Amino acid sequence: MANLAKLDFVVLDITGKNYLTWVVDIKIHLEAGNLGETIWEENSASSQDRAKTMIFIRRHLDEGLKSEDLMVEDPLALWKALRNRYNHHKPMILPMARYKWTYLRIQNFKSVVEYNSEMLKINFQMKLCGETITKDNMLEKTFNTFHASNLLLQQQYRERGFTKYNQLISVLLVAEQNNELLMKNHQSRSTRSTPFPEVNDVSLEVNATSFGDNNCKRGCGHKRGRWNGKGKNHSVQFRNQVPRQNSGLNFTNVNRHKGKAHVNIALRNSE
Template identity: 65%
Template sequence: MSNLTKLEFVALDITGKNYLSWVLDAEIHLNANGLGDTIKVENKASNQEKVKAMIFLRHHLHEGLKMEYLTIKDPLILWNNLKERYDHQKTVILPKARYEWMHLRLQDFKSVSEYNSAIFRISSQLKLCGEKVTDEDMLEKTFSTFHASNVLLQQQYREKDFKKYSELISCLLVAEQNNELLMKNHESRPTGSTPFPEANVVVNGPTRGCGRGHGRARGRRIDRGCGRGHNRGGLNSYSKRAKNDENHKRKTSGSNNHSEDSCYRCGGNGHWSRTCHTPKHLVDLYQESLKNKSKGNGKMPRVETNFVDEEGDSDYGNMDVTHLDIADFFADPNGKIDHLIGDGNVQQ
């Protein structure tokens, strides 16, 4: 009973559109099971064989057809009734198949395989309807429908004197594959140009640590660390190194900015307070100016630190002008002199 749930081929549709193919499939399977005589006129099949053939035929019918032929128990009667009902499909399919054969052209298809499938389908329909289609007909149909740009190619195939359509179609399929490969190689890059190098490939020689030879700096940079557990992806390694370089530049620029900050002891630039060698009286003067700034309106007063008139008089009235003497530059009684450089920095 398990065989009843499985169809050997497509069941006959109630419209009869697949009748021609269904008849062929049913006849083949009945002969394969030893039941082919049950659908022949004046057969001598046993009742058991007729029952098996009837079960098989009904199993491959549409549900509506099963109900219409519910009372028929002889497979030969069922076979003839179906033939009388749907045999007119030949007269319906034949005109369409003839029309398709007449307008079939090789140049209308994108590939040889599509054309081959179409010509076999149409020729099969013609044969089922009683029309005779030979290899000579199929060869002539193919030769006469080549594209006009392939006239010479068509003549060359004719001169090979093919006897079977299968031989011609095999040559066409091989030629099509070769042409596709030729076009891919042609379109891969412009004529006369060199191929693009693959990613992570060093053209100038082996890289350091990955083979013999020195190579160039660029190749060594991309492939550095090969075989040492590093990331071998050239782009990833390069991006990591670029990120580290950027961080290093930020740190360096940060330290330079810090070194250019003003010394909060003397107000000078280019040094820190712990390395400041500015004399004490200049430091006191700078600190006093800061105090005046905090007490005033927020603006630092302008102070002339080294302006002295020849006679001791100042053109600025009562403004306090600091007088500097060479003795102010002695660091100790031994006579070593501190030299002021630039904006107040001291070097000994």
Template identity: 50%
Template structure:
């Protein structure tokens, strides 16, 4: 039983909604365990093999289904009981899946991958319900559901004489990826546009750098002017200390503070309000 507990397909639900897939998984695993004959009429399997198959079947049943068949000891009898109860659900599922098949169209999906996933899911459900789906049916379904604007493309694919659906879908997926790449290249540089020369790109970058430098220079100049004006209001000595630019040709402090326009001290001529003569 340690090996049975490692199996990971979903147990049969009390509603029977997953009966088709459960029946397929159960048969497959019984065959892999060499116990497939235990659910076939007229089998001559040993009691030990029947016990193993019985344990496996009950392990993958809903608890309510286990209780309903608690007195059944033969795996073939249990298998038939389950079939009698849920086999009609295949007809219900088949009707729903046929409806999906009829309305499945390639043009209704954004990508080929999305269409392929939906297509394979529907065909798998049809096969589980006993419907026979051939590669010819799958190819015709795909060709006939191309978008109207791709009628010529559909005809070109028909002329390639595909015999398997997998070959067609592989070709469509590659074509879709190539189209995406072409579109990305076009958006990166449209038709007629020329790439930016490397020399111009370098000059453009250096020009931007000079622009930023000038901006910073102007900022420092404005700051210096404000500091200079503030320092002038506090006297000539502090002005010279802040600016570091004493008048040329003057050495004495009194001469440095004399206004050349009015002859007064403690201010400069450029800040003097005395009108020119």
């Protein structure tokens, strides 16, 4: 596993399941290093270039394959040996790729990314086997496999006249991300939620047991606190009924906690 970080791509598995992709990677890297002709028929590559190619190919082989082809020193001979061993995978991959293409449905995937990844994988496998899927085929496959509940969206996307498959996927990805954002915003705060009311500046704490029993006493002329003045307009009386508008009191909230009632009121100076 520590050696994996030094590799340019995945090594050729001894079963040959990744042979077709491995061949493409090898050819690309050899051409980039001016070593492509070392695996051509009747090439005139130098011994130094052939040695570099052998080092690169063997570094991307399974350990079992290295041991089996240990005595091979020519890159062209090694290339032919691997082709004779694993080239039969091509007729095996093509029928499976055709089957996956036939039953590919965008409605069967949880996200657009998963669908697009499977689409590109099938297209690559068929291309390696000598068959190609056109962009029009990919567009029609996507449009025709929308879920029935998204029929209106399917018609809208089709009317936009996409000519490239990647353009359609880009639009679908943006729509999917916007939909996820709307759902997160909706779940974080419900539609009917309202902010908490502000607490009044003035609050009085009254014993819960005496709140109801002493109402009558207070109504009969008992005076409390600093409002115990001579003027009638400066007295505060609690009654069992809703106070009048000109009494200068506005009851806003009553909270009971541990045997007490908290009464929040706002005071207005009486004229």
